[in-house]
Amino acid sequence: MSNAAVALRAGTPSQQSRRSRIIVSPSTPIIGAEISGVDLTQPLDDQTVEEIKAAIRDWRVVFFRDQDISNEQLKAFGRYFGPLTPAHPISEGLDDHPEIWERSVEEYRTRRADRDSRPPSKQAPRDYKGWHIDITFVANPNRFSILHGTSIPPYGGDTLFTNLAAAYEGLSPKIRDLVDGLKAVHQTSSYDAGDRKPRKDGRSTGPFVSLHPLVRLHPETGERVLFFNAGTVTHFAGLKERENQFLLDLLFHEITRPEYQVRFRWQPKSLVVWDNAAVSHAGPIDYAQFSLGRTVRRITVAGDRPEGVDGFRSQPLEGELFNVLG
């Protein structure tokens, strides 16, 4: 255990009277921590749940290892954080578990191949465009995302996370003033807007478009968070075309600074929980560079409409709000 983990386990003076249930080992100074000493397949007591929530609040994304968790147990764990949503506003979940979205890396590779019909020798190298916040094309994106590694290759398929509160803090005061007052239009990406089968529950499969404050107040801490989704933001309300492009480029650069990031290397049965109100993520980052299989399962915990610095609440421009399954 690192010195930092020992210090965290010791807790603040008010916590020292009761022994910590979990061990929190930070991965970097500002984002990511590995949590050990807890079996997520078992019911958790209130103190354990509160300690896990505090670790997510402090470290934005937390990593558990060796959690051999069933679909039912995964959902039971997710409900400690709030009601669960369906798997995705557009894609359907598993037949028996509509809250669970199973993703295999082959889907990414097939999609990439489908989109570019030119022979490989004529295909231009692509910039990696995977940085995103989950499901911000709806006005009430999920609050937490929980991802479990079902089938993980021995190498490849890592996930990156970046701290969007740190990205906001790192801006100069004059740029903070600018972004504080802006709203961003988020819409379904070309992938999400692709040909979709009708949903079994009859809900619309989009398109979805929403207006979010560019800076949101964190729902628990009140911190200002740069709520910039590189995958779905098309433009900022009120800016001209070139102003938009400069700001898109600047913010992409800022949120992807290495010092705000942690890189998670998966193992089979790893489980990750992130605060979708405070991080952006990218993964699997290198699916085009390796051919091994990789399958993960995701559930998402419902969230409110984000609130901006001036009290503005996110609004749907097209499509419904993300519903809740309980």
Ligand SMILES: [Fe+2]
């Ligand atoms: Fe995601």
